[in-house]
Amino acid sequence: MQRVSRRLRGRSFRLTLNSDGRRHPAQNVLSVVTVGCGLVAFVCAFIPAAHAVAAWLGTTGFVVGLLSQYVSATTPERSLNIVGIVASFVGVVLGIYHGGFFF
Numbered sequence: 110m111q112r113v114s115r116r117l118r119g120r121s122f123r124l125t126l127n128s129d130g131r132r133h134p135a136q137n138v139l140s141v142v143t144v145g146c147g148l149v150a151f152v153c154a155f156i157p158a159a160h161a162v163a164a165w166l167g168t169t170g171f172v173v174g175l176l177s178q179y180v181s182a183t184t185p186e187r188s189l190n191i192v193g194i195v196a197s198f199v200g201v202v203l204g205i206y207h208g209g210f211f212f
Contacts, residue, residue: 125185126140126183126185126186126189127183128183128184128185129182129183131182133182133183133186135180136177136180136181136182136183136186137186139173139176139177139180139181139190140177140181140186140189140190140193141189142170142173142177143170143173143174143177143189143190143193143194143197144189144192144193144196145170145193146166146167146169146170146173146174146193146197147167147170147174147192147193147194147195147196147197147200148193148196149162149166149200150162150163150164150166150167150170150196150197150199150200150201150204151163151167151196151197151199151200152200153166153200153204154167154199154200154201154202154203154204154207155203157207157208159204160203160204160205160206160207160208160209161204161208161209161210161211161212162204163200163201163203163204163207164200164201164204164205164209164210165204165210166197166200167197167198167199167200167201167202167204168197168201168210169197170193170194170196170197170200171194171197171198171201174190174193174194174197175194177190177193178190178191178194
């Protein structure tokens with residue numbers, strides 16, 4: 110038991126999308142853009158005056174998320190993609206409900 114606790118103490122926690130040990134800069138950027146668009150679209154979806162922003166960013170995040178899901182290499186990237194795709198979908202649906210793509 111001491112060996113296990115000693116190993117855990119010496120190892121620091123790092124949040125990374127590259128769980129396989131290789132670099133994936135394009136896939137990581139696509140995942141982060143998907144989550145960014147999804148979160149902004151999700152927040153704007155609950156503001157009726159920002160329906161156009163929610164609709165456009167939600168559509169962009171959804172399409173980029175699907176592309177990112179197609180080319181993703183690791184499980185953490187795929188998990189981040191799903192969070193972004195769902196947030197984008199909710200944002201675009203509520204954005205369309207509140208008034209659509211144009212002011």
